[in-house]
Amino acid sequence: MNSKRILVVDDQLARAMRMRGVLHEAGYQTSWAESAADAMVTACRERPVLTLIEARLPNQSAVSLGGMLRDQLEAQWACVVDQTADIDEIRRIASGALALIIGPADLRLVAPTVDTAVACAVEVHRLRETGRQLHEALEQSRTTSFASGVLMERFRLNRHRAIGLLRDNARSQRRRLADIAEEVLASVERINGALGAPQHSNGMR
Numbered sequence: 001m002n003s004k005r006i007l008v009v010d011d012q013l014a015r016a017m018r019m020r021g022v023l024h025e026a027g028y029q030t031s032w033a034e035s036a037a038d039a040m041v042t043a044c045r046e047r048p049v050l051t052l053i054e055a056r057l058p059n060q061s062a063v064s065l066g067g068m069l070r071d072q073l074e075a076q077w078a079c080v081v082d083q084t085a086d087i088d089e090i091r092r093i094a095s096g097a098l099a100l101i102i103g104p105a106d107l108r109l110v111a112p113t114v115d116t117a118v119a120c121a122v123e124v125h126r127l128r129e130t131g132r133q134l135h136e137a138l139e140q141s142r143t144t145s146f147a148s149g150v151l152m153e154r155f156r157l158n159r160h161r162a163i164g165l166l167r168d169n170a171r172s173q174r175r176r177l178a179d180i181a182e183e184v185l186a187s188v189e190r191i192n193g194a195l196g197a198p199q200h201s202n203g204m205r
Helices: 013-025 036-046 062-073 087-094 107-155 159-173 177-195
Strands: 002-009 029-033 048-054 077-082 099-103
Touching: 002 013, 002 036, 002 107, 013 029, 013 048, 013 107, 029 036, 036 048, 036 062, 048 062, 048 107, 062 077, 062 087, 077 087, 077 107, 099 107, 107 159, 107 177, 159 177
Parallel strands: 002 029, 002 048, 048 077, 077 099
Antiparallel strands: none
16 A cells, blocks of 8 residues: 555546645645546556546445445545535445545635544554554464364363474474474464364364
């Protein structure tokens, strides 16, 4: 994710250029897409911290495009709504967007709202990455636990010695502990498969 890049999605070039000018003055880098299809391609390539979508894009609604960005690219989006938008439209957009920007005549008033939305997008990204790291650490811990249990059973080792054996192998081969543990479990799978032994769903063999 590029924390300084914002993608502006608007089918009207003049309006998009005005918004980009304001964002440049606020210190952001910008890209422009004139359609939903272009927006998906550009967002995939550049990974902007935030995508600003004009509410009344032709052929595809801002909510639909925002949902695609979120679901397919884990991207955050905000919507630019004209002051004449009705309350139902605003509510529909606000239900999915990270921020709602009511486009005033003076676009410079937009910058503080964008700054807040960008800060929120960065925090969402950080929390998501932390969650992934925690999930990966949990999976690695479970794999190591299963593998150490196999070694304890097969070689009559205590838990401390079994984990120490895995760590010694990982250190000597300069590999991750989880990779060594995976190989232990894979070896047991092959042996059990050759002997016709039953398989267990939790990874223990």
